[in-house]
Amino acid sequence: MTTEEPLLEVRGLTVGFPTVDGLVKAANTVDLEIRPGETLALLGETGSGKTVLGMAILRLLQPNTRIEGEILYRGRNLLSLSEGEMQKIRGREIAVVLQNTGTSLNPVLRVGDQIAEAVTLHRGLRGGDAEAAAVTLLDRVRIFDPARMAREYPHRFSGGMRERALIALALACEPSFLIADEPTRGLDAVTKREILDLFSEINPGRSVLFITHDIEAAATLAVRVAVMYAGEIVEIGPVDAVLSSPVHPYTRGLLASLPERGMRPIPGSSPSLITLPPGCRFSPRCTRAVGRCKKEHPELVEVGPDHDARCMYYD
Numbered sequence: 512m513t514t515e516e517p518l519l520e521v522r523g524l525t526v527g528f529p530t531v532d533g534l535v536k537a538a539n540t541v542d543l544e545i546r547p548g549e550t551l552a553l554l555g556e557t558g559s560g561k562t563v564l565g566m567a568i569l570r571l572l573q574p575n576t577r578i579e580g581e582i583l584y585r586g587r588n589l590l591s592l593s594e595g596e597m598q599k600i601r602g603r604e605i606a607v608v609l610q611n612t613g614t615s616l617n618p619v620l621r622v623g624d625q626i627a628e629a630v631t632l633h634r635g636l637r638g639g640d641a642e643a644a645a646v647t648l649l650d651r652v653r654i655f656d657p658a659r660m661a662r663e664y665p666h667r668f669s670g671g672m673r674e675r676a677l678i679a680l681a682l683a684c685e686p687s688f689l690i691a692d693e694p695t696r697g698l699d700a701v702t703k704r705e706i707l708d709l710f711s712e713i714n715p716g717r718s719v720l721f722i723t724h725d726i727e728a729a730a731t732l733a734v735r736v737a738v739m740y741a742g743e744i745v746e747i748g749p750v751d752a753v754l755s756s757p758v759h760p761y762t763r764g765l766l767a768s769l770p771e772r773g774m775r776p777i778p779g780s781s782p783s784l785i786t787l788p789p790g791c792r793f794s795p796r797c798t799r800a801v802g803r804c805k806k807e808h809p810e811l812v813e814v815g816p817d818h819d820a821r822c823m824y825y826d
């Protein structure tokens with residue numbers, strides 16, 4: 512274990528969305544810390560709660576969401592800050608890069624102006640100074656001919672260039688902590704590689720929560736990996752330990768489903784987050800399940816150095 516104070520500490524975070532069908536339990540008692548300067552990858556299938564966790568940290572979930580627990584950033588609980596205080600933290604301290612959906616940049620504003628606006632908001636630079644800072648940022652994310660491209664509208668940017676522009680936007684205020692939510696989703700293999708390279712280049716010393724369902728991306732960038740299943744962290748530890756010697760049957764299943772490891776998909780599907788199975792949430796799909804697994808809910812237990820898993824097999 513490291514003795515360094517974490518930059519961000521999530522404690523017992525539970526998130527529920529009230530819906531007409533019942534409460535969607537999207538996150539259950541999530542405990543997680545992000546250490547200074549580390550990239551932590553958050554892995555898991557679609558619907559496992561990765562985005563919800565990222566948005567909860569930024570306090571961007573809809574107002575009627577039920578949230579319990581604590582999110583400590585530099586020791587302050589973000590969940591008890593006023594919206595005004597939170598606005599000062601968003602962007603300036605904690606920034607987000609979203610998956611390039613084509614809608615994340617404003618289509619009617621020039622890319623350089625959008626970045627300049629963020630620079631003005633967070634760094635107080637105005638006019639020509641903010642514009643020059645925007646061009647520098649576009650250069651930093653390896654946009655060719657940045658001064659010219661700053662004057663273009665988003666539709667003139669390819670998918671990979673838009674992702675770079677979004678990264679430039681997030682870097683506009685030099686945040687200490689970056690949340691990147693599936694930044695490589697939908698990109699072709701070459702562009703994905705370039706964006707991953709860019710991430711390792713731009714983030715020395717910065718803490719990053721890298722949300723992805725892409726194991727290869729996690730292996731490339733992360734120091735530690737947390738695996739989510741049905742709203743819970745089921746395994747967390749150093750990237751080598753988790754990806755080379757996974758302990759939790761779900762993590763093992765995820766890895767076995769990779770093309771280079773035999774492409775054997777995990778049978779069945781994730782449970783409904785409204786009516787969760789009793790006991791271990793993975794038990795309906797787990798080939799190692801025993802009677803206890805269907806009755807008792809497993810806790811995260813230590814399975815190796817700095818490595819925990821939520822499986823009673825290892826109690």
Ligand SMILES: Nc1ncnc2c1ncn2[C@@H]1O[C@H](COP(=O)(O)OP(=O)(O)O)[C@@H](O)[C@H]1O
Nearest residue numbers: 528535537556557558559560561562563564784
């Ligand atoms: N506003 C919402 N209302 C109801 N359910 C939601 C809402 N937002 C997310 N969810 C549900 O929470 C679960 C986790 O979603 P999400 O965090 O987006 O998953 P991931 O990012 O891992 O794909 C999903 O089942 C999703 O349908």
Ligand code: SF4
Nearest residue numbers: 791794797804822823
């Ligand atoms: S607790 Fe039981 S059902 Fe759950 S992952 Fe472990 S062995 Fe499988």
Ligand SMILES: [Mg+2]
Nearest residue numbers: 561562563693
């Ligand atoms: Mg998501």
